[in-house]
Amino acid sequence: MTKPIIQLENISFAFPGRQPILNGLDLTLNWGDRAGLIAPNGSGKTTLFHLVMGLIKPTSGIIRIFGKRILAEKDFRVVRRRIGLLFQDSDDQLFSPTVLDDVAFGPLNLGKNKEEAIAIAEETLTSLNLTDIRNRITFKLSGGEKRLVALATVLAMKPDALLLDEPVTGLDRDTRHRIESILRELDISYIMISHNMDFLSQLTTRIFSLENGKITVDDTAALHPHFHLHSHGTHPHEHK
Amino acid sequence: MFDEPFATGRSFIHRIDPRHRIVIAVVYSFVVALTDRFAPLTGALIVSLALAALARLRPAAVWRRLKVVFGFLALIWIVLPLTTGTPFLARIGPMGISTAGVLLAARISLKTTAILIEFTALVATMPLATLGHALGQIKMPEKLVYLVLMTYRYIHLLENEYQRTVRAIRLRGFLPGTNMHTYKTYAYLIGMLFVRSVARAERIEWAMRCRGFRGRFYHLVDFVPTPATWIFSAMMGIIIFWIAILEWGPHLW
Numbered sequence A: 001m002t003k004p005i006i007q008l009e010n011i012s013f014a015f016p017g018r019q020p021i022l023n024g025l026d027l028t029l030n031w032g033d034r035a036g037l038i039a040p041n042g043s044g045k046t047t048l049f050h051l052v053m054g055l056i057k058p059t060s061g062i063i064r065i066f067g068k069r070i071l072a073e074k075d076f077r078v079v080r081r082r083i084g085l086l087f088q089d090s091d092d093q094l095f096s097p098t099v100l101d102d103v104a105f106g107p108l109n110l111g112k113n114k115e116e117a118i119a120i121a122e123e124t125l126t127s128l129n130l131t132d133i134r135n136r137i138t139f140k141l142s143g144g145e146k147r148l149v150a151l152a153t154v155l156a157m158k159p160d161a162l163l164l165d166e167p168v169t170g171l172d173r174d175t176r177h178r179i180e181s182i183l184r185e186l187d188i189s190y191i192m193i194s195h196n197m198d199f200l201s202q203l204t205t206r207i208f209s210l211e212n213g214k215i216t217v218d219d220t221a222a223l224h225p226h227f228h229l230h231s232h233g234t235h236p237h238e239h240k
Numbered sequence B: 001m002f003d004e005p006f007a008t009g010r011s012f013i014h015r016i017d018p019r020h021r022i023v024i025a026v027v028y029s030f031v032v033a034l035t036d037r038f039a040p041l042t043g044a045l046i047v048s049l050a051l052a053a054l055a056r057l058r059p060a061a062v063w064r065r066l067k068v069v070f071g072f073l074a075l076i077w078i079v080l081p082l083t084t085g086t087p088f089l090a091r092i093g094p095m096g097i098s099t100a101g102v103l104l105a106a107r108i109s110l111k112t113t114a115i116l117i118e119f120t121a122l123v124a125t126m127p128l129a130t131l132g133h134a135l136g137q138i139k140m141p142e143k144l145v146y147l148v149l150m151t152y153r154y155i156h157l158l159e160n161e162y163q164r165t166v167r168a169i170r171l172r173g174f175l176p177g178t179n180m181h182t183y184k185t186y187a188y189l190i191g192m193l194f195v196r197s198v199a200r201a202e203r204i205e206w207a208m209r210c211r212g213f214r215g216r217f218y219h220l221v222d223f224v225p226t227p228a229t230w231i232f233s234a235m236m237g238i239i240i241f242w243i244a245i246l247e248w249g250p251h252l253w
C-alpha cells in the first residue's frame, strides 16, 4: 500500500532574477498519506503546490504523478482532474457568478451533464452545510464562507488527493471543526500547509518542513496531542 | 462603484424569460432607432415608460441613469438648432434657431430616452450573470458570452482591489491635498491597482485551469418561457409592428 501519488525529485525553482526558493527538493506523497507542511512565511510552500499543479515550471527536476513523469501542459491537465488545490487566498479561486455555478463548474468540465453537475454540486454543498448560500454571489461572501465554498469547488471534482494551502487560517472555531471533520471523514490523501501545530497534529500522520529550499522531516515537532491550561484556553490559538 | 440596482425584483418583467427580453429589447431598439416620425416616437416613449412601470423601477434610480444622457442631449439642443440652417423658427441677434435643427434634436431626445428606459426595464432587470447565460442560450458566439461573464468578474476584482488599497491608505491617516505626497500616493494607488489586478487575474486563470477549464462555459440554468412570457412577447411584437406601421405604413395622420 505504498503506491506513490506525488513524487518530486531534485526540484529547483527560482522566480526570475531572484535567489532560488526551492533547491534540490525531494518529496513523496503515497496513497493514504495525510501529510502536514509547516514552515516559515515566504519559505516556498505555496510555490511548491503551484509547481505540482503545473501552474509554474521548475527550473530543473522531475515531477512524477501516479508514477508517470509529467512534462507537458497536456499531462498536467490529467493531473488537475485527480489532484485538487485549495488556494491560499480564496478570492483567487472563485470566479463564477453564483456559488452553485462555481461548484458545478469543475464537474461540467469533467464532462458531466447539467443534471449530474448540479446534483454533485448540491451534494457537496450539503456536506459542507452551505445550502443556504448556494445562490449568493461568490465575491460578496465573507472570508470564511469563501474558504468553505472554495473547498466545495475542489471536493466537487472528487479528486484522489488534495493540496490544501492553509485551509483554516482566519476561520472561527466552528468552521475549523467543520473542515476538520470533513477531512477526517473523506477517504483521501493530502498535503496540508498550516501554521497551526494543534490542527496539523489532529489531521496528519506525518509532518514536513521546508528549510533552505529542501523538505525536512520535522523531528522537533514530533506529534503529541496535549492538553494545557491557560487563560483564553477556550479560544482558538496557535502553538509554535 | 459598480452595482446592479435593478437586477433583483419580483415584478412582472423580472419573471419574463430573459432570452425573450433580450431579443425584444434589441428588436425594439432597432425599430425605434430607425423611426423618424413623431407619432411613433412619442408612442415608443410611452411604451418604454409603461415597461419601466411594469418592472417597478424606482423613478429616482432611473432618473440617476438618465441624467448622464440628458447632459449629452442638452448639448445637442444647443448645437443643432444653431447650426442646421434655414428656415428659422426665430432669431436671436445675428443667429437663427433652425426649425429642422429643433426637430432633429427633439427626435434624437425621444429616441434616446425611449431606448434607454426600455433597455433599463427589460435588460438591466436581470443580473449580468443571467444576461451572459441567456446570451449563451440564444446561440450568441461563445467568445462574447465568455467576455460578458469574465468582464463581470474582473470589474468586481478591480473594484475590490481599488477599495482594499484605498482603505489601506486611509487607515494610515492619508488626507489628500495639493502636494507632492498626495500625487505620489495617487500614482502608487493606480500602479498598485494595475499590478495587483493583473497578478490576481493570472491566479484566477490558474484556478480555472485547476478545475479543468478548456475555454468553454456551460450553462446551468434552463430558462423556461412561462405563459406570461409568450403573452408578453406577443404583445411586444404587436407594439413593435404598430410602431413600424406608424412610421412606414400609409400616411393616416
Ligand SMILES: Nc1ncnc2c1ncn2[C@@H]1O[C@H](COP(=O)(O)OP(=O)(O)OP(=O)(O)O)[C@@H](O)[C@H]1O
Pocket (backbone or CB within 6 Å): A015, A018, A021, A039, A040, A041, A042, A043, A044, A045, A046, A047, A048, A088
Ligand atoms: N510572483 C512572484 N514573483 C517573485 N517572487 C515571488 C512571487 N511569488 C512569491 N514570491 C516569493 O517567493 C517566496 C516564496 O513564496 P511562497 O508564496 O511560496 O511562500 P509561502 O511559504 O507560501 O509563505 P506563506 O506562509 O506566507 O504563505 C517569497 O519570498 C515570495 O516573496
Ligand SMILES: [Mg+2]
Pocket (backbone or CB within 6 Å): A045, A046, A047, A088, A165
Ligand atoms: Mg503560502
